[in-house]
Amino acid sequence: MMDCPAGPGNDVRGNGDHDVIDAVTMCRRVCIPCAMRDFPPRRIVCLTEETVETLYLLGEQDRIVGVSGYAVRPPQVRREKPRVSAFISADIPKILALDPDMVLAFSDLQADIVADLVRAGVAVHVFNQRDIAGILAMIGTLGAMVGAADRAQQLAQNLEQRLAAIAATPRPGPRPKVYFEEWDDPLISGIGWVSELIAIAGGEDALPHLRTHKAAKDRIVSPDAVRAAMPDVILASWCGKKVVPDRIRARSGWSDIPAVRNDRIVEIKSPIILQPGPAALTDGLDAIVQTLWPER
Secondary structure (H helix, E strand, C coil), rough: CCCCCCCCCCCCCCHHHHHHHHHHHHHHHCCCCCCCCCCCCEEECCCCCCHHHHHHHHEEEEEEEEEEECCCCCCCCCHCCCEECCCCCCCHHHHHHHHCCEEEEEEEEHHHHHHHHHHCCCCCCEEECHHHHHHHHHHHHHHHHCHHEEEEEEEEHHHHHHHHHHCCCCCCCCCCCCEEEEEEECEEECCCHHHHHHHCCCCEEEEEEHHEEECHHHHHHHHHCCCCCCCCEEEEECCCCCCCHHHHHCCHHHHHHHHHHCCCCCCCCHHHCCCCCCCHHHHHHHHHHHHHCCCC
16 A cells, blocks of 8 residues: 555655655655555556557556546447446446546546536546647656556557558548548537547648647637638547548539549548547548548
């Protein structure tokens, strides 16, 4: 068991004031709200898919005691780990019954779940990565949290090298302009890491000014704006809902868009592109490359 380093009865005076600050800082980083009983944590609940996949890739999957219902990578997670949440809802009693040392969450969209867990005395770490740099940092942070910092650094380096190699691959033509649709009603364009992956794959984001907006509501676009951008390719991933290309083709005024006219509307499955983790940087990127540069 790990005691709080700045807790009652623990001497944190050290050799100077900086030792006191370091101890208190460590308490705040590791023990908030002083509920984590073990470090590294032995019982982890993951409320999103990317931390699940990362822990499996690090060989630390035995620490996972509960996962999001959307977790599908690697495939065995569906039979090995109990499901405790959707994305913006969770079975709090079920999570508490699993007696976690740490719950891993993502973004403001899970703030209500996080608040309920913190009130129940559970230690929670919330990630908030929205671009490739943030994804790589998440891997490093999670690795350090479970005592696998070296393996996490190597994983992040391998992914970074892979991205660089794909970005440097010669392409047989000019960069196609790509509109990525994250939702269909209202129309929502792709988040930061998706825009970056389009560029790495040899494409050009049709609406690049929206890539820095973290919230989906700030990436809502009008049909006229997409039509004005005249994308060569439309990639769609409707947050787990099946994409219906005919509905895209039928939008008023879109018949003149090159992507529609040339039948270049392609669905990319949400688990490999809309989770900000290893899947997006591997299978998600590969799917974009294959769509933009089909083998002839």
